[in-house]
Amino acid sequence: MVDAVRAWFRDEGRDLPWRGRSTPWGVLVSEVMLQQTPVVRVEPVWHAWMERWPTPADLAAATQADAVRAWGRLGYPRRAKRLWECAVAIVDRHGGEVPADQEALRALPGVGDYTAAAVVSFAFHGRALVLDTNVRRVIGRAWRGEPLPAAHQTVGERAHAASLMPEDDAGAAEWAVASMELGALVCTARVARCDACPLASSCAWFRAGCPGLDDAPRRTQPWHGTDRQVRGRIMALLRAASAPLNVTGHAALADVEPGQLDRCLDGLLADGLVTRDEATGRCAL
DNA sequence: CAAGCGTGGTT
DNA sequence: TAACCAAGCTT
Structure with missing residues (x-):
């Protein structure tokens, strides 16, 4: 065989x-x-x-x-x-x-x-x-x-x-x-x-x-409205950005519940996928 | 060690 | 259309 x-x-x-x-x-x-x-x-x-x-x-x-x-x-x-x-x-x-x-x-x-x-x-x-x-x-x-x-x-x-x-x-x-x-x-x-x-x-x-x-x-792989989806949207935003930006106040993420957005950004920071300038609060890859 | 982690094409 | 699927890894 x-x-x-x-x-x-x-x-x-x-x-x-x-x-x-x-x-x-x-x-x-x-x-x-x-x-x-x-x-x-x-x-x-x-x-x-x-x-x-x-x-x-x-x-x-x-x-x-x-x-x-x-x-x-x-x-x-x-x-x-x-x-x-x-x-x-x-x-x-x-x-x-x-x-x-x-x-x-x-x-x-x-x-x-x-x-x-x-x-x-x-x-x-x-x-x-x-x-x-x-x-x-x-x-x-x-x-x-x-x-x-x-x-x-x-x-x-x-x-x-x-x-x-x-x-x-x-x-x-x-x-x-x-x-x-x-x-x-x-x-x-x-x-x-x-x-x-x-x-x-x-x-x-x-x-x-x-x-x-x-x-x-x-x-089963849940997707709609999950943290995974929000993380993906944050990463897509930062990949396209030419300069550091404010993630939590961004218009493209305005539909995301603030608590979830904070949680997802914190997760990305902890994972080392995103960096944040603590003085300005702006984020980048 | 079960859960979490992206995305886009297919059904 | 929502669910399912595609050569796993890490904690």
């Missing part, structure tokens, strides 16, 4: 710009941008970012505000802050070179288990357990007949995924990108395209009739 997925990927895998013809830094940037954000929205920002800051040292020499502004509307702007901090740490700790060691990667700001493994695998073609939501869904369905991954990984799930990894580095790296791609393009969360799947004949979930999709529990 693993080999069938790898063969499918050689024919059907997308030729994304950070695959094969980029640098470890380009791969790392793409992985951070792709955390919870779709490929189509990442691509143009990634190109502009890599043209402006082709190495970690280039980004480290810029300001955090520049990074957050260049992040634009990708969402979760704390990722931009952490990617900038990551560049600084790579210069400080690793002489400006993205480390190939998984533990060293994992210690960088904004790099968790998944991203560290992804960089080892995609950038350095090493053998690492790349277990994102796509891979978890593919393995869960095809090998165990489960419709959707559980909220949290278990030791047993990781052990099962590890047991499927090819022994050689190149094979493990190809399996990682192939299984992720299958989950992204074919074995999708809501409407699986089982007619186009190389595992259809062997998939435990397909053979069982694709059960349990409708009643599977999903996490």
Whole structure:
């Protein structure tokens, strides 16, 4: 089954710009941008970012505000802050070179288990357990007949995924990108395209009739009127501003309840995404 | 460790 | 249209 997925990927895998013809830094940037954000929205920002800051040292020499502004509307702007901090740490700790060691990667700001493994695998073609939501869904369905991954990984799930990894580095790296791609393009969360799947004949979930999709529990993401939305509006305002401004008195935020606006601005200040001049009360990135 | 964190396209 | 969804990380 693993080999069938790898063969499918050689024919059907997308030729994304950070695959094969980029640098470890380009791969790392793409992985951070792709955390919870779709490929189509990442691509143009990634190109502009890599043209402006082709190495970690280039980004480290810029300001955090520049990074957050260049992040634009990708969402979760704390990722931009952490990617900038990551560049600084790579210069400080690793002489400006993205480390190939998984533990060293994992210690960088904004790099968790998944991203560290992804960089080892995609950038350095090493053998690492790349277990994102796509891979978890593919393995869960095809090998165990489960419709959707559980909220949290278990030791047993990781052990099962590890047991499927090819022994050689190149094979493990190809399996990682192939299984992720299958989950992204074919074995999708809501409407699986089982007619186009190389595992259809062997998939435990397909053979069982694709059960349990409708009643599977999903996490709900409230949005309208939430702090998250207000934070986003504040950040959008400050990204567009050419000079520090008064956030709480701004006309563009006049519809926000004052208590919520204060709370959200305080949160952004605490997160280090916004700065405030205490003399004037004006804010900037 | 459950909760919080952006955004825009799709249904 | 409101809800759902998309390569997680941090506290």
